[in-house]
Amino acid sequence: MSTSERLIEATQELLWERGYVGTSPKAIQQAAGAGQGSMYHHFAGKPDLALAAVLRTSAEMRETAGRLLDGPGSAYERISAYLLRGREVLRGCPVGRLTMDPEVVASDALRAPVDETIGWLRERLAGILQEGLDAGEFAPGIVPREVAATIVATVQGSYVLARASGSADAFDSAVRGLLSLLAPHVTTDRPA
Amino acid sequence: MSTSERLIEATQELLWERGYVGTSPKAIQQAAGAGQGSMYHHFAGKPDLALAAVLRTSAEMRETAGRLLDGPGSAYERISAYLLRGREVLRGCPVGRLTMDPEVVASDALRAPVDETIGWLRERLAGILQEGLDAGEFAPGIVPREVAATIVATVQGSYVLARASGSADAFDSAVRGLLSLLAPHVTTDRPA
DNA sequence: GTCTATATTCTGATAGAC
DNA sequence: GTCTATCAGAATATAGAC
Numbered sequence: 001m002s003t004s005e006r007l008i009e010a011t012q013e014l015l016w017e018r019g020y021v022g023t024s025p026k027a028i029q030q031a032a033g034a035g036q037g038s039m040y041h042h043f044a045g046k047p048d049l050a051l052a053a054v055l056r057t058s059a060e061m062r063e064t065a066g067r068l069l070d071g072p073g074s075a076y077e078r079i080s081a082y083l084l085r086g087r088e089v090l091r092g093c094p095v096g097r098l099t100m101d102p103e104v105v106a107s108d109a110l111r112a113p114v115d116e117t118i119g120w121l122r123e124r125l126a127g128i129l130q131e132g133l134d135a136g137e138f139a140p141g142i143v144p145r146e147v148a149a150t151i152v153a154t155v156q157g158s159y160v161l162a163r164a165s166g167s168a169d170a171f172d173s174a175v176r177g178l179l180s181l182l183a184p185h186v187t188t189d190r191p192a
Numbered sequence: 193m194s195t196s197e198r199l200i201e202a203t204q205e206l207l208w209e210r211g212y213v214g215t216s217p218k219a220i221q222q223a224a225g226a227g228q229g230s231m232y233h234h235f236a237g238k239p240d241l242a243l244a245a246v247l248r249t250s251a252e253m254r255e256t257a258g259r260l261l262d263g264p265g266s267a268y269e270r271i272s273a274y275l276l277r278g279r280e281v282l283r284g285c286p287v288g289r290l291t292m293d294p295e296v297v298a299s300d301a302l303r304a305p306v307d308e309t310i311g312w313l314r315e316r317l318a319g320i321l322q323e324g325l326d327a328g329e330f331a332p333g334i335v336p337r338e339v340a341a342t343i344v345a346t347v348q349g350s351y352v353l354a355r356a357s358g359s360a361d362a363f364d365s366a367v368r369g370l371l372s373l374l375a376p377h378v379t380t381d382r383p384a
Numbered sequence: 385g386t387c388t389a390t391a392t393t394c395t396g397a398t399a400g401a402c
Numbered sequence: 403g404t405c406t407a408t409c410a411g412a413a414t415a416t417a418g419a420c
Contacts, residue, residue: 041404102210160292
């Protein structure tokens, strides 16, 4: 693999693990097995390299989520497949994590791919919710764009619960709770 | 106010804004209007001062949330009041934010108050959900501890959506979506 | 309790040789 | 393309005077 590739991948890993503020050029070089001169030859500096890494991570995330959301099954089944997919829960979300970084949020260039990825996911979920609504799978009162935001938020927040407790259990609980709220269900308050 | 107090409060603000990794002793001293000698007289170092700040922030969060959850109204109304309370959405959650910090998660001392606060909130919500369940307010199938995790996760994740987009709107959407899923509702699929 | 001086290591680069 | 200096400033303290 090229040095440039190794630098980008090392940066992706470090941004995921330590965020932008916590990642130094030196740490990137060591992880990539590249010298300083090499890094500054291929990239203008830390912001430039971080942007390349964030763009890559964002694209990979869309790829992964897209595959599950475009899969077979009912709307509920596809959303369920997305929620239950294997994740490295204790590492957090490589995209969502960046929103807690002050320097990422302060930079339009760095924030844009994060915003676009999350926005894309939300719209994709909203579309599926609408399909399910049309098919009578969900409670008729729900607003697709709002519930889509709830789904994305639950995933993002579940990482917070898991990392706080040091265990993936909380992530799974929150997802199960969401699926139970979303599930096609028959209420018991039938008219007598 | 005492120098020690000013140091703690300045640290609370900086941890909220920039996290542990992004906060330097120097920045704390400047924000508190205290010299280096002063800071190291009152606290052993950055980890010690951060711990004092995190304990303070955690206690304040429990105070705020507790007041709303102990308020008047039905279970749904109290949960709704908690979800809809005024927040500085774009600043993120001062407690949850810490879970994305590698040094906080790596330190048992720093992570403990975060874990306890989130755990306390979840249990408190689970209790209220159980009350509501007993009163017939919610769909009978829900599991209080799971849905409580979903509620906490939605709040935490809603901050992510808001910060990604640079607007508080996404936070409100996700919360409305959750409330609509949680709401006592009558399904249309009544037996004919 | 607070201040200034000093120390070591890291950060984020630039310069120029190979 | 990669390497080795070199550098100004920040991070995280310690020491000792006041």
